[in-house]
Amino acid sequence: MTTRLTVPTSRPYDVVIGNGVHEQLRGLVGFGMGVLRVAIIHAPAMRRQAEILREPLVSDALEVHLIEVPDSEQAKTADVLTFCWKVLGETGFTRSDVIVGLGGGATTDLAGFVAASWLRGVRFVNVPTTVLGMVDAAVGGKTGINTAQGKNLVGAFHEPVGVLCDLDVLHSLPPAEMRSGMAEIAKCGFIADRTILELIEAAPEAISDPGSPIVAELITKGIAVKARTVAGDLRETGADGSIGREALNYGHTFGHAVERFEDYRIRHGEAVAIGMVFVAEIAHRIGHIDQELLDRHRSILQLVGLPTTYRPDIWEALLTTMRLDKKTRGDQLRFVVLEGLEHPVILGGPDESLLVDAYQAISA
Known part of the structure; x- marks a missing residue:
């Protein structure tokens, strides 16, 4: 088909x-x-x-x-x-x-x-x-x-x-590469299409089979989210005052910093998975999402076989790298967070103590 x-x-x-x-x-x-x-x-x-x-x-x-x-x-x-x-x-x-x-x-x-x-x-x-x-x-x-x-x-x-x-x-593809790609698919589920998350939860064993019709459906659904999102905001300038294409950066600000620190020895999807849990911790601490949705981030990513924690001793290095992220405006850090499932928003200029708390929560 x-x-x-x-x-x-x-x-x-x-x-x-x-x-x-x-x-x-x-x-x-x-x-x-x-x-x-x-x-x-x-x-x-x-x-x-x-x-x-x-x-x-x-x-x-x-x-x-x-x-x-x-x-x-x-x-x-x-x-x-x-x-x-x-x-x-x-x-x-x-x-x-x-x-x-x-x-x-x-x-x-x-x-x-x-x-x-x-x-x-x-x-x-x-x-x-x-x-x-x-x-x-x-x-x-x-x-x-x-x-x-x-x-x-x-x-x-x-x-x-x-x-x-x-x-x-x-x-x-090596199994680790299949898992890495599933991070971006899960991201699409959190920001725009909850049926993606439901498919993963219903048949996690199918994720590792490249010939599975579930994998084909997940890929198609993920591409559909990307196509809809970029169509309204190709150059990431915002769409009618909404978050626009920046929604696709969910988990990426922290994830890119992890990739850079690891000199890209960690796979992109692995880093983004950690980044999604990091911003979910931020969103939970400011009252945007409940404990259930926070826990769902960890459970879904773990079902796929992706990491949800990171080393505890390099906060300053990660912060320095995040300040150079493309989404930063002036000296203000910006993160894509959820206000609820399928409702991404921009959080600009969060207090550093909030970020440190979220980092400690994902530290292993």
């Missing part, structure tokens, strides 16, 4: 979810529309998959270049970005040519920024190969790289012309 979801921005595009959907790449590249070259940016583990994508494009007489980049967050650096520009320049890449991002969220983040920055913007297609990439990074037009000071501090909004979520590739 194939599902097609439209992201209804000013330049709408489709996200196609199903088995074998990578075969639709030829149509998205736009054969016969002046395209001469395609660059497929991929991580080392996706080398074989890149060759599979390359074959039908070459048969169309297109010039296809495979650009291999490092794994995970090591790909999102200025040096790797410069390397990609060098390849595009040496191969004569023009504004009518197309970039394909093949891999997890870090790879598609990088590929999107390469596309956004080359000749001030060329078309690109995302082919995410992880749960996290499908539900989060590949949809919504956020692209970027990291710096020594923090995650995703340099980037651009640049929407793909299409996204192909081929569920077949999930069978090759």
Whole structure:
């Protein structure tokens, strides 16, 4: 079964979810529309998959270049970005040519920024190969790289012309990577769609099976939340005075600080899971959510196999990193918190003692 979801921005595009959907790449590249070259940016583990994508494009007489980049967050650096520009320049890449991002969220983040920055913007297609990439990074037009000071501090909004979520590739994912992606799906449940949480609670054993129809349904529901949210607030400026796209950052301010402190040795979903429990503790302490919803954060994330606690001895380092977060305004920290299930809001300038209390509550 194939599902097609439209992201209804000013330049709408489709996200196609199903088995074998990578075969639709030829149509998205736009054969016969002046395209001469395609660059497929991929991580080392996706080398074989890149060759599979390359074959039908070459048969169309297109010039296809495979650009291999490092794994995970090591790909999102200025040096790797410069390397990609060098390849595009040496191969004569023009504004009518197309970039394909093949891999997890870090790879598609990088590929999107390469596309956004080359000749001030060329078309690109995302082919995410992880749960996290499908539900989060590949949809919504956020692209970027990291710096020594923090995650995703340099980037651009640049929407793909299409996204192909081929569920077949999930069978090759390590179990830890499956679990990591489920953090972003659970996040969508807390901020926008409680049926996601109910599905996890009803069948936690299905989460570890990449071929499970439950996993396919959860991925589809998560993408639907992302598509609805970004459609109303593509550039994260707020939508009609509401929280808008910032809702998708639930758990991310603290989570990104953990990732940075760990030098990205911890998976993104693991860090975000800890971050969600942290902001749930904040929300409970200011009377926004009750004990039951706070406990539900821990129980659902633990059902998926994700961490809900973190080390107790590095508060100052985390605070310094959070002050550089993209959501900070001036010197005021901002957190996405819940006022209730499916009701995210911004908490600006919380007292540091409140944050310390929440940190102590999640410390192991």
